[in-house]
Amino acid sequence: MSDIIECRSLCFNYGDGDSKTSVLNNLNFKVETNEKIAIVGQSGCGKSTLLNLMAGLDTPSEGEVLINNINISNLKERQRTELRAKNLGFVYQFHHLLKDFSAIYNTALPLLINDVDKNEALKKAENILKKVGLENRITHKPSELSGGERQRVAIARAMITEPACLLADEPTGNLDEKNARDVLDLIIELNNNQNTALLIVTHDLSIANKMSRRFDLTDGSLNER
Numbered sequence: 450m451s452d453i454i455e456c457r458s459l460c461f462n463y464g465d466g467d468s469k470t471s472v473l474n475n476l477n478f479k480v481e482t483n484e485k486i487a488i489v490g491q492s493g494c495g496k497s498t499l500l501n502l503m504a505g506l507d508t509p510s511e512g513e514v515l516i517n518n519i520n521i522s523n524l525k526e527r528q529r530t531e532l533r534a535k536n537l538g539f540v541y542q543f544h545h546l547l548k549d550f551s552a553i554y555n556t557a558l559p560l561l562i563n564d565v566d567k568n569e570a571l572k573k574a575e576n577i578l579k580k581v582g583l584e585n586r587i588t589h590k591p592s593e594l595s596g597g598e599r600q601r602v603a604i605a606r607a608m609i610t611e612p613a614c615l616l617a618d619e620p621t622g623n624l625d626e627k628n629a630r631d632v633l634d635l636i637i638e639l640n641n642n643q644n645t646a647l648l649i650v651t652h653d654l655s656i657a658n659k660m661s662r663r664f665d666l667t668d669g670s671l672n673e674r
Contacts, residue, residue, distance in 0.1 A: 474669035487657035490666035538607035597628030
């Protein structure tokens, strides 16, 4: 297996001097092809910060992050954005759909932004919306969809580029128990079918137990269980 994401001696601090708060301490971690990993920790422990660092959305205080063996700290912002778009997909607790766009356009957006032919992008969006069970909802706007359906659109949008790794930050945290279970099963199914690595950060052990590896984030360090 090859490394999709690698963190080397990663540190992240807030503030300076006496007011400095350490969030992550000398953290080393890898995500390899096809892995299913859960990072578990209580709210405020740094899970989302770690995810943002791995995606190049935040800058580490020390250490480095590599995506496909490329040190993202050495890239200009546009290059970093392009590398992220080609390799990573994102699903968050809140769907972040554009309210004035239909499900199919929300799903196609990553392709349209990257100048993929409109007809090709919409066809691919339609196909993946069928895979997530929304073939009859493609023209509906977010306000016309249930919470579970909105999250399914968000998953379809994240997977439409066939990313090497899907990063999910509490992806079921805003859903009821049934929708949460259905959405998690869908993420795992797409992960298996597209050979995409999956990294979920969560405080929910029932989610973590469905992954092949689990790490606990405590006191700024990752410990595999």
